Amino acid sequence: MRGLVRVHRVETCSLVNGPGRRFVIWFQGCPLSCRGCFNQEARSFEKGELMRLEELGDRIFAADVHGVTLTGGEPFLQAEEATALLRECGRRGLDRLVYTGFHFKDLKRNILPGSREMLRKIDLLLDGPYREGNPPDGEWTGSGNQKVIPLSRAGMVMKRIRRTEYVEREYIISGDGETVLTGI
Numbered sequence: 001m002r003g004l005v006r007v008h009r010v011e012t013c014s015l016v017n018g019p020g021r022r023f024v025i026w027f028q029g030c031p032l033s034c035r036g037c038f039n040q041e042a043r044s045f046e047k048g049e050l051m052r053l054e055e056l057g058d059r060i061f062a063a064d065v066h067g068v069t070l071t072g073g074e075p076f077l078q079a080e081e082a083t084a085l086l087r088e089c090g091r092r093g094l095d096r097l098v099y100t101g102f103h104f105k106d107l108k109r110n111i112l113p114g115s116r117e118m119l120r121k122i123d124l125l126l127d128g129p130y131r132e133g134n135p136p137d138g139e140w141t142g143s144g145n146q147k148v149i150p151l152s153r154a155g156m157v158m159k160r161i162r163r164t165e166y167v168e169r170e171y172i173i174s175g176d177g178e179t180v181l182t183g184i
């Protein structure tokens with residue numbers, strides 16, 4: 001894998017961003033402005049860190065996880081790089097979950113360059129913008145309007161897995177002492 005991807009943050013093992021143990025990548029940059037956005041820092045297209053896909057892949061494949069979660073920010077805005085990463089994850093037997101603020105029907109129409117191709121590499125898609133004041137009715141969504149869409153057989157299995165009852169939120173403490181709350 002070659003290329004650079006602009007990343008807000010990575011977490012090597014999370015239990016609250018999809019079923020099972022997951023390597024989570026928060027992409028940097030989102031053009032939407034959902035009221036009550038839970039990840040304001042990931043919206044700027046200037047911030048974050050440029051990471052080599054190869055390095056990111058090495059970190060994912062060294063982690064003891066069942067799958068990878070791409071979230072943001074907006075992963076579909078870096079569709080080419082995300083697709084390469086998802087393809088390699090699938091090849092190595094990891095399942096692939098992606099959050100997007102866009103709608104599945106628009107991504108299928110290739111509203112963002114490369115989005116249709118990227119959909120082919122996803123097992124479970126969680127789509128739609130965050131709507132404040134609309135409580136979620138699903139296991140892994142942030143608001144009630146968002147849909148959980150299986151795009152493969154693995155995705156159908158993932159959709160049925162319930163959130164671990166005793167883990168709903170995680171605090172990530174970085175090397176410099178910064179604390180971040182994650183989990184929708």
Ligand code: SF4
Binds near residue numbers: 032036037072073101
């Ligand atoms: S899609 Fe996500 S990151 Fe983008 S504005 Fe909405 S809540 Fe924030």
